[in-house]
Amino acid sequence: MHVPDGFINAPVSVAAGVVAAGAVAVSLRGARRELDERTAPLAGLVAAFIFAVQMLNFPVAAGTSGHLLxxxxxxxxxxxxTGVLCIAVVLLMQGILFADGGLTALGVNITVMGVVTVIVAYALFRGLTGILPRTRRSATVSAFVAALVSVPAAACAFTLIYWIGGTTDIPIGKVLTAMVGVHVLIGIGEAVITALTVGAVIAVRPDLVHAARGLAAPLKLRVDGELIDAPSAAPSPSGALSPSGAATPAAARSTRKVWATGLVTALVLAGFVSFYASASPDGLEKVAADKGIDKKAEEHAASDSPLADYGVRDVTDARISGGLAGVIGVSAxxxxxxxxxxxxxxRRTHGSDTPAAAHHAGENA
Incomplete structure (x- = not known):
């Protein structure tokens, strides 16, 4: 759903840019409370993984494909x-390096693909896990539903922005029906990918799933056909506590294996599996072509980038060119x-240290 330049007029693009900048600014402050020495590197990995999976367009209907948002x-x-920042980083890299998603439409893309999807999905996930049994299956189902709903919600957000500032005169009802219809199908693919990934991480490292840490009861793992509480090892020497107040498991203090496994997976997906992705236009491209939204589309400002269209210039072999571009994109x-x-x-560390130092200084005085 990468909106190109020319779909939305300048005033509304600027307004969306202001909204996106505000969301990023708020997220920078909020992320300080979410990130620590373990999760900061993992957040970068999540962004790279999303970049890789977005290269894997999957067919959803005749002549139409979709990809993970x-x-x-x-x-x-x-x-x-942190999720909003992850999507913003991905969209920025795609726009600058690969000419994917207009630069003047960057604010629109961050608002639609980042802010809307994050708010809708997180609210739904937390709401569902608050009423369902505290089990791995329930968390996985909640992730499926949250992801499924977030995609047509983003389609509705784009339609609203197009209604306000679209550069072509197309009946908004037709745009909404087409956008929501195809993105419900894309949402199913998004839901499957999200549920499988969240379920896999919960199975091995439930402490690394941010939205599941605050559950009132421990997550359940199925071992030899029986449900047991997710293991909690002895307290760390420093006595560090998890967000739920329990002692941090020793295994949770090391994320090297998770990070290495995730990075290798992202590199394989982008560098090899992406060659087999669907070449059909994605949902927005298909709707734009069918309904005439793309009549005033503009050439991307980075169209002469050596990595434009996810290929490496002067590398003639399509498999090698696309694979190299994917590896470069994941690495960057x-x-x-x-x-x-x-x-x-x-910034979080320094921000928390400074008041404490001032407090102690006041006490000493």
Whole structure:
């Protein structure tokens, strides 16, 4: 659902940019409370994983494909504020390096694909896990529903923005019907990917699923056909506590294996599996072509990028070109994302230290 340049007029694009900038600013502050020494590197990995999976377009109808938006997955795994930043990083890398999603439409894309999906999915996930039994299956089902609803919600958000500032005169009812119809189908794919990923992480490291940490009762794991509480090891030497107040498990203090496994998976998906992705236009592209929304579409400002259209210039073999572009994209995203989240985490540390130091200084005085 990457909106290109020319779909939305300049005033509304600027307004959406202001909304997106405000959301990012709020998220930078909120992410300080979500990130710590373990989760900051993982947030960069989540951004890189979403970048990789977005390259895997899957068929949803005749001549139409879809891809992961990622807002639900990011919000559930690393938190809503950090989730918005993850999607913003992905969209920025795609727009600058790969000419995917207009640069003047960056605010629209962050608002639609990041802010809307994160808010809807996180609210639904927390609401469902609050009323369902505290089990791994319930958390997985909640992730499925949250992701499923978030995609047509984003389609509705785009339609609203188009209704206010679209550059073509198309009946809004037709746009809404077409957008929601195809994105419900895309939402099913999004839901499957999100549920499988969240379920897999909960199965091995439930402590790393941000949205599941606050559950009143421990998550259940199925072992030899029986449900048992997720294990909680002895307290750390420092006596660190988890967000739920329980002692931090020793295993939870190490994320190297998770990080390495996730990175390798993202590289394989982007560098190899992406070659087999559907070449059909995605939901927005198909609707735009069918309804005439794309009549005033503009050429991307980065169309001459050596990585434009997810290929490496001067590499003639399509498989190698696309694979290299995917690997470069994942690598760049994990580096930029990790750098952003590490900086946010350092701001949190310094921000918490400064008041404490001032308090102690006052006591000594």
């Amino acid at each position: 990622g807002g639900a997955l990011a919000a559930i795994l690393v938190g809503p504020y 995203t994990v580096v930029v994302g990790s750098g952003v989240f590490w900086a946010v985490r350092r």
